[in-house]
Amino acid sequence: MTDHNGSITGIVMESGTEQSRISFCNNISTVSGSYVLYWMRNSHRAVMNPSLNLAVDIANTLRLPVLVYCQPDHDRQCPCMRQYRFMIEGLCDTRDQLMDKGIAFMVDSVAAGIDLSAVSSGAAALVTDAGYLKHEREALEHAIKVSVCPLISVESPVIVPLASLSGKEEYAASTLRPKIKKILHAYLNPAPDPVPQISSLKIKLPGSAFKGEQHLLTGTGPDPSVGAVRGVRGGYRCARRLLDDFVTRKLASYDKDRNDPDLDGTSLLSPYLHFGQISPVEAALAVIDSEDENAEKFLDELIVRRELAFNFVRFNENYGNIKSLQSWALDTLMLHSADKREYIYSRDEFENSATHDPYWNAAQNQLVSEGIIHNYMRMYWGKKIIEWTVSPENAYEYMVYLNNRYALDGSDPNSYAGIAWCFGKHDRPWAQRQVFGKVRYMNDRGLKRKFSMRTYLEKHLHVK
Numbered sequence: 001m002t003d004h005n006g007s008i009t010g011i012v013m014e015s016g017t018e019q020s021r022i023s024f025c026n027n028i029s030t031v032s033g034s035y036v037l038y039w040m041r042n043s044h045r046a047v048m049n050p051s052l053n054l055a056v057d058i059a060n061t062l063r064l065p066v067l068v069y070c071q072p073d074h075d076r077q078c079p080c081m082r083q084y085r086f087m088i089e090g091l092c093d094t095r096d097q098l099m100d101k102g103i104a105f106m107v108d109s110v111a112a113g114i115d116l117s118a119v120s121s122g123a124a125a126l127v128t129d130a131g132y133l134k135h136e137r138e139a140l141e142h143a144i145k146v147s148v149c150p151l152i153s154v155e156s157p158v159i160v161p162l163a164s165l166s167g168k169e170e171y172a173a174s175t176l177r178p179k180i181k182k183i184l185h186a187y188l189n190p191a192p193d194p195v196p197q198i199s200s201l202k203i204k205l206p207g208s209a210f211k212g213e214q215h216l217l218t219g220t221g222p223d224p225s226v227g228a229v230r231g232v233r234g235g236y237r238c239a240r241r242l243l244d245d246f247v248t249r250k251l252a253s254y255d256k257d258r259n260d261p262d263l264d265g266t267s268l269l270s271p272y273l274h275f276g277q278i279s280p281v282e283a284a285l286a287v288i289d290s291e292d293e294n295a296e297k298f299l300d301e302l303i304v305r306r307e308l309a310f311n312f313v314r315f316n317e318n319y320g321n322i323k324s325l326q327s328w329a330l331d332t333l334m335l336h337s338a339d340k341r342e343y344i345y346s347r348d349e350f351e352n353s354a355t356h357d358p359y360w361n362a363a364q365n366q367l368v369s370e371g372i373i374h375n376y377m378r379m380y381w382g383k384k385i386i387e388w389t390v391s392p393e394n395a396y397e398y399m400v401y402l403n404n405r406y407a408l409d410g411s412d413p414n415s416y417a418g419i420a421w422c423f424g425k426h427d428r429p430w431a432q433r434q435v436f437g438k439v440r441y442m443n444d445r446g447l448k449r450k451f452s453m454r455t456y457l458e459k460h461l462h463v464k
């Protein structure tokens with residue numbers, strides 16, 4: 001066995017993974033054990049996955065097998081059957097990809113009560129994906145306490161690692177963009193995926209071998225009342241098909257079409273990116289390779305906007321509630337919180353699309369039936385909840401509840417940043433008005449002026 005002076009640091013430095021993605025989480029540096037474990041948390045893929053690649057590189061250097069362990073936490077990752085099924089479908093593709101590489105794959109729900117320490121007790125090294133949300137950071141803290149081997153976290157969910165950008169909350173896209181642009185080129189040339197030298201397919205650890213879609217039937221599952229979205233399947237294969245379709249058919253008019261609710265002008269990749277079923281680097285490279293002039297606009301959404309959201313949840317402990325806002329936004333909303341509202345709806349009325357506004361009801365119907373709302377309508381949907389709710393605190397709570405319960409891409413950093421944006425986060429003050437104060441307002445006249453809205457209403461107003 002090559003032991004690189006018995007230290008993990010040297011092995012990691014010689015791996016093909018960008019060093020700035022990597023953090024050593026505990027003080028253990030000596031490697032001894034009979035396998036390397038990749039604890040897969042939010043990068044559910046075996047293609048272009050820097051965490052998996054690092055685990056394979058370490059295993060190859062040590063001449064050990066590598067195994068993958070995934071422990072979904074449904075309460076936090078997928079509260080309803082819809083997200084859970086999408087995730088499991090994705091894990092089926094991951095299992096197939098891992099099997100092709102000779103890597104064993106185990107999956108246990110957090111609810112099964114198997115502690116990571118039991119699965120990793122014989123590991124020479126434990127590698128995991130960086131997590132940005134509070135529950136993901138807490139899970140890593142727990143792993144640090146129980147690990148008995150080097151624990152290494154890799155920023156595989158993002159293109160540019162947050163650690164190389166700023167150690168604080170960014171004010172807006174305009175403050176983050178130049179920092180990203182300066183170093184982006186370094187993250188768009190990933191090393192090829194390494195292949196394990198030793199198969200782990202016959203190795204048995206305390207975790208359960210992944211049973212594919214049967215996993216849907218076992219254990220105390222997520223809420224079954226919000227079922228699967230018809231016609232949408234999770235997994236790398238579907239994500240790659242959507243990406244190819246986007247590049248060949250939609251990218252050329254992305255800038256023009258992406259905001260029009262009557263058109264299907266965006267990539268629809270967000271649920272796949274949410275579960276890490278496709279690498280954001282893979283999506284970025286496909287778009288760059290097309291040499292289309294709209295590439296820049298798409299990359300701004302995929303990289304700057306998305307990473308602003310990751311920065312928000314990482315550095316703002318209040319990302320799930322109204323205290324996360326900048327003081328100008330919070331103050332102005334509070335100053336206007338007693339303003340008279342023309343309409344006030346309960347959470348149930350919102351949930352049942354029972355408002356007076358056909359555009360809003362159509363957006364909510366789309367969320368319930370398709371697990372997504374068109375990007376432009378998502379903003380309208382959020383702004384109107386603020387306008388028709390008794391207080392901004394309630395509006396925030398309702399939005400988090402509805403978004404995360406029904407959206408396939410819910411419970412994501414983007415979910416929290418998108419909701420906070422409706423309340424003025426990452427935006428600037430606008431002209432003062434009732435209820436919103438200086439927070440940007442949207443109305444249906446704007447929708448009708450900019451778009452026909454006919455197709456959107458026909459498709460979503462009466463469908464549930």
Ligand SMILES: Cc1cc2nc3c(=O)[nH]c(=O)nc-3n(C[C@H](O)[C@H](O)[C@H](O)COP(=O)(O)OP(=O)(O)OC[C@H]3O[C@@H](n4cnc5c(N)ncnc54)[C@H](O)[C@@H]3O)c2cc1C
Pocket residue numbers: 258266267268269270271273274301302303305306309373374375378379382403407409410411412414415416417418419421422
């Ligand atoms: C109230 C509200 C709630 C939202 N909830 C979510 C959510 O739960 N999950 C989610 O992923 N996004 C959310 N967004 C952000 C945005 O609406 C979606 O990311 C986008 O519509 C996804 O569609 P797409 O994949 O076709 O996007 P495309 O236009 O094809 O963009 C490609 C990728 O870029 C990223 N992106 C695009 N727009 C944004 C944006 N404004 N902010 C951050 N990243 C972006 C996403 O990862 C997206 O998949 C929300 C926005 C608002 C206003």
